[in-house]
Amino acid sequence: MQKPTSEIFTTLQEFTEPSLRDELLNAGTLISAGAGDMLIREGQYLDFLPLVINGLIRVYRNNDDDREVLLYYVQPGQTCMMSLSSAYFDYHSAANGIAVEPTQLLILPSRLISEWQLKYPSWNRFILSTYKLRYDELLKSFGNVVFKPINARLQEYLKNYSTSQQTRTIPLSHQTLANELGTTRVVVSRILKDMEKTNIVKLSRGSITLR
């Protein structure tokens, strides 16, 4: 819990107006979360907006059954769309957020969101592009789920992970992958084994390496 310094703007480059930057420094609070920390739960009262400075947040929702649906990851420079909706519409979170890495967050009081929207074009654009980004992502996933078989989706997931994290080794268990893709562990194991046989990946305990 501390005051942010202008270092945050190495991540938050898109906020160009000097007075917006001042306001961010004055009104924001910097907090840290460790890997695995739950930041927000479904139904919880929510009157602040988090901006990720560094680290990574996983946002997901629990289904009517018990399975979970991955909504998106919040990366440095991004904010959580569900928090935005809470701020504008009902002040209760419709999703869970958990830090998957040590993460620093800039916390802003909700009331400022709409105020700044009117005063700062770059802020307004940020809000809208957050919605658009998440919609486009979700739409892509949707299309994949409807039209692509799981093996293709799994392979694509691994490739995306690899390129975005700059590593050929994906440190996720089969069960975790199953959760990400909305299927079961056995199915993931089966597909991965096939992929190993065709020399696409190499499997180890707790990780998968792309060739």
Add this chain to the structure above:
Amino acid sequence: MQKPTSEIFTTLQEFTEPSLRDELLNAGTLISAGAGDMLIREGQYLDFLPLVINGLIRVYRNNDDDREVLLYYVQPGQTCMMSLSSAYFDYHSAANGIAVEPTQLLILPSRLISEWQLKYPSWNRFILSTYKLRYDELLKSFGNVVFKPINARLQEYLKNYSTSQQTRTIPLSHQTLANELGTTRVVVSRILKDMEKTNIVKLSRGSITLR
């Protein structure tokens, strides 16, 4: 192609500011579309925003293959989220829009969207709630596709249609339903036949009646 009258506000009730209403009347153009008219195609240049006054627009996208993905329907009082994104981000439509009924549209020049956003709170709220609505809808569909079998989704689709259109008879062919749900005609026919055997529906040529 005509000037709108204040009648439009029986549909567009949420725009409360008198001066916003004036602007809508001055800047807007009313156009009519017949059932089946294509209003916008993927990739097409788009510098206006349509508000549906009455009727219904189906917005969908073509997959990499040839199958289509239903994005959403635009109902009276709503606008097309994809058009909004076009207006803010790149001026090209990322989807197709077709009138499924005779439809009246209020057409607004894109440049006004962001201008009004700053001047009129109800307009700003309209923009944001459009994004939120479509995201929430898509998320729901996504969860259904991932976790529910097609028969359940079909049944739910029919129920929703029935309640929203206030009729127990759904005038859609099996092929049309297959397109809506992202599956094939044979699958729909099979499921519907089962539903008829278990007395959930009654089938006729071109329509399905819920019991």
Add this chain to the structure above:
DNA sequence: ATCCTTATGTAACTTTTGATACACATTGTT
């Protein structure tokens, strides 16, 4: 070393979904 937890491999089976093919029915048109 023993035990516990988590992770993985895999067989056997069922269910769901999709693909193909063809028959037949309905409706409107000429």
Add this chain to the structure above:
DNA sequence: AACAATGTGTATCAAAAGTTACATAAGGAT
């Protein structure tokens, strides 16, 4: 009436995906 276009019924087969069950392995904790 003949025809074409569209819609529906259904069989057969193949593939994809989920379920259950059990064995084994790897790593950490005591």
